[in-house]
Amino acid sequence: MPPRSKKKYASLDSLLRDVRACAVCRDLPLGPRPVLRVSSSARLLIVGQAPGTKVHNTGIPWNDRSGDTLRAWMNVDRETFYDEARIAIIPAGLCYPGKGKMGDLPPRKECSEIWLPHILPYLTNVRLTLLVGNYAQRVYLGERMKENLTQTVRAWREYMPEYVPTPHPSFHNVRWQQINPWFQEEVIPALRAAVHRLL
Numbered sequence: 001m002p003p004r005s006k007k008k009y010a011s012l013d014s015l016l017r018d019v020r021a022c023a024v025c026r027d028l029p030l031g032p033r034p035v036l037r038v039s040s041s042a043r044l045l046i047v048g049q050a051p052g053t054k055v056h057n058t059g060i061p062w063n064d065r066s067g068d069t070l071r072a073w074m075n076v077d078r079e080t081f082y083d084e085a086r087i088a089i090i091p092a093g094l095c096y097p098g099k100g101k102m103g104d105l106p107p108r109k110e111c112s113e114i115w116l117p118h119i120l121p122y123l124t125n126v127r128l129t130l131l132v133g134n135y136a137q138r139v140y141l142g143e144r145m146k147e148n149l150t151q152t153v154r155a156w157r158e159y160m161p162e163y164v165p166t167p168h169p170s171f172h173n174v175r176w177q178q179i180n181p182w183f184q185e186e187v188i189p190a191l192r193a194a195v196h197r198l199l
Contacts, residue, residue: 012040012122019119024110025095034094034111035061040122042088043198045129046070047136049168050093050107061089069169070132075192076199086199088123090116092135103172112139128161128194133168141165150180156187164191 009015016038023032035051046062054064062070062081071081081087093107094115116139131137134149140163146152153165166187167173177183 007118009118012038015118015122019094019115022094022115024114025108028095029098030056030096032095033059035059036091036094037061037082037084037087037089038119038122039084039088041085041125042123043086043125043127044195045088045090045123045126046132047129047140048091048132049135050091050104051096052104053096056096061091065171066169073166073169073188073191074195076195080199088126090119092139107135127198129163130191131163131165133166137165150176153183153187156190160190161194164194166191
């Protein structure tokens with residue numbers, strides 16, 4: 001199925017119907033199930049990598065331990081986090097990509113290539129985009145990224161006020177946080193302040 005880059009949408013609702021019905025990656029192990037939350041009134045955009053199995057099964061983004069950590073970083077409760085009118089959630093890959101040797105596979109590129117050019121123009125009220133993890137940073141920062149995730153996150157001030165890059169809040173990154181205490185000391189307070197100014 002070719003990318004739908006030339007299709008015009010009359011409304012965000014009609015676009016989201018097509019996004020949620022997307023079957024471009026019908027070969028995925030659990031089948032396609034795009035998971036995202038979008039409203040044109042949202043002021044904050046959260047971009048992660050791709051749904052895990054729990055998110056795939058529930059259809060609720062960040063509905064797992066990583067989501068609990070992310071909400072703690074932001075200092076927001078679940079009700080606020082899932083208020084679509086204020087917070088949009090669009091992962092780099094919209095569907096669960098399957099399991100690899102070292103955890104979940106990377107997000108499928110088709111999602112950002114096909115759908116982001118249609119979705120982002122509707123998000124005219126977004127004032128801050130939280131780029132959670134390396135894959136999100138690649139999609140949105142491109143050549144502005146540093147040599148690796150640590151250097152990109154450490155340079156967070158360069159990307160403000162448009163973006164805040166963070167590591168992924170997975171338990172796999174607990175060690176990263178331990179050896180990079182500046183993240184909790186510098187980035188988290190700035191992130192919380194920016195989020196609460198918007199919400």
